[in-house]
Amino acid sequence: MPEDQSIAIDVRDAVKRYGDFTALKTISLSILDNEFFTLLGPSGCGKTTLLRMIAGFEDVTEGEIYLYGDEIKNLPPHQRPVNTVFQNYALFPHMTVLDNVAFGLEMRGRSRAEARSRAGEMLELVQLSQFSSRKPSQLSGGQQQRVALARALAPQPKVLLLDEPLSALDQKLRKAMQLELKHLQRETGITFVFVTHDQEEALTMSDRIAVMSEGELQQLGAPRDIYERPHNMFVADFIGETNLLEVSVDNIANGRATCHLGGGHELTCNQVDGIAVGAQVHMSVRPERLFISDDPAEGESLKGRVQENVFGGTDITTIINLADGPNFTVRTSNSNRGNKRIFERGNEVFVNMELGAARLLVD
Numbered sequence: 001m002p003e004d005q006s007i008a009i010d011v012r013d014a015v016k017r018y019g020d021f022t023a024l025k026t027i028s029l030s031i032l033d034n035e036f037f038t039l040l041g042p043s044g045c046g047k048t049t050l051l052r053m054i055a056g057f058e059d060v061t062e063g064e065i066y067l068y069g070d071e072i073k074n075l076p077p078h079q080r081p082v083n084t085v086f087q088n089y090a091l092f093p094h095m096t097v098l099d100n101v102a103f104g105l106e107m108r109g110r111s112r113a114e115a116r117s118r119a120g121e122m123l124e125l126v127q128l129s130q131f132s133s134r135k136p137s138q139l140s141g142g143q144q145q146r147v148a149l150a151r152a153l154a155p156q157p158k159v160l161l162l163d164e165p166l167s168a169l170d171q172k173l174r175k176a177m178q179l180e181l182k183h184l185q186r187e188t189g190i191t192f193v194f195v196t197h198d199q200e201e202a203l204t205m206s207d208r209i210a211v212m213s214e215g216e217l218q219q220l221g222a223p224r225d226i227y228e229r230p231h232n233m234f235v236a237d238f239i240g241e242t243n244l245l246e247v248s249v250d251n252i253a254n255g256r257a258t259c260h261l262g263g264g265h266e267l268t269c270n271q272v273d274g275i276a277v278g279a280q281v282h283m284s285v286r287p288e289r290l291f292i293s294d295d296p297a298e299g300e301s302l303k304g305r306v307q308e309n310v311f312g313g314t315d316i317t318t319i320i321n322l323a324d325g326p327n328f329t330v331r332t333s334n335s336n337r338g339n340k341r342i343f344e345r346g347n348e349v350f351v352n353m354e355l356g357a358a359r360l361l362v363d
């Protein structure tokens with residue numbers, strides 16, 4: 001965490017219970033000022049609950065939440081310097097786009113002229129000025145979502161909470177909006193706390209990601225960190241695609257662990273704390289960190305046979321079966337094809353990886 005960035009939201013040992021059910025189990029995390037921070041996890045892991053606690057729509061059962069240094073337990077939602085964009089953004093159908101954005105400002109006591117002028121600026125920011133006199137039904141889904149964003153940004157919140165705001169959009173629009181949102185966050189400097197269950201979306205947009213599962217924080221870090229150095233099985237499996245294979249640890253030296261896979265295939269993995277010789281654990285290696293060749297390459301090489309090739313447009317996925325051992329999934333980029341040989345089903349090949357590409361995981 002950079003030291004020169006102040007903390008916008010500090011969640012300290014926060015617990016949330018609904019009757020007997022514990023939705024959040026002692027979560028602690030700090031969100032920095034000006035950060036694009038994402039809460040990522042599968043449905044039901046508690047991310048919306050945490051967002052709603054920050055917004056003030058839910059009580060904190062135990063622990064505290066601080067907003068810019070102030071404990072906010074007794075602060076009602078409308079007095080918190082935050083605003084929320086929900087999945088169902090519910091614009092007022094009978095109002096123009098401009099009035100939709102200005103309405104909240106008037107409710108907050110701004111004069112009509114002032115509210116409309118500010119609303120105009122916000123529509124410019126989300127590039128919708130030319131549609132300001134239209135009704136929401138005359139806009140596309142993505143444009144409506146941008147109006148909702150302009151409306152949420154208009155009162156200049158210090159923090160914008162976004163609860164799966166793109167999930168109603170189709171894939172192409174969603175991708176375009178991801179880039180727009182990121183751009184908007186940079187331009188405004190407002191702290192964004194974004195909730196999603198879509199790992200690709202989280203990797204694309206976030207400065208840092210908190211990966212959650214069953215009410216617990218699994219890992220917090222920059223996208224690259226989480227992708228390249230998952231701490232445990234859950235994170236390795238949830239973020240991106242990976243080869244997750246059972247191994248036995250035979251030897252540990254100099255930060256590396258010599259392991260064997262089913263069928264006796266030997267492999268060197270990165271050591272991690274808490275794993276000892278003799279342990280049966282899982283290792284993870286990303287499909288794009290592997291490559292296939294006729295002969296063993298430098299680093300790690302395992303002999304196998306091509307079982308399947310799947311063409312996926314930008315890349316080719318190949319399943320390699322090790323003799324008496326597990327399968328590996330290998331991803332080969334479809335770029336610069338001239339230099340690459342495509343191995344056919346049944347070919348005897350080697351699966352290769354650089355030393356350090358395979359990581360042991362704490363289960």
Ligand SMILES: Nc1ncnc2c1ncn2[C@@H]1O[C@H](COP(=O)(O)OP(=O)(O)OP(=O)(O)O)[C@@H](O)[C@H]1O
Pocket residue numbers: 018021023041042043044045046047048049050197
């Ligand atoms: N008012 C409530 N009463 C009881 N249980 C609740 C209540 N609100 C949420 N829960 C439970 O708390 C857990 C976390 O819910 P939450 O909405 O935070 O999950 P989520 O990670 O945002 O999931 P999704 O992606 O599906 O929205 C779920 O098991 C949910 O059923």
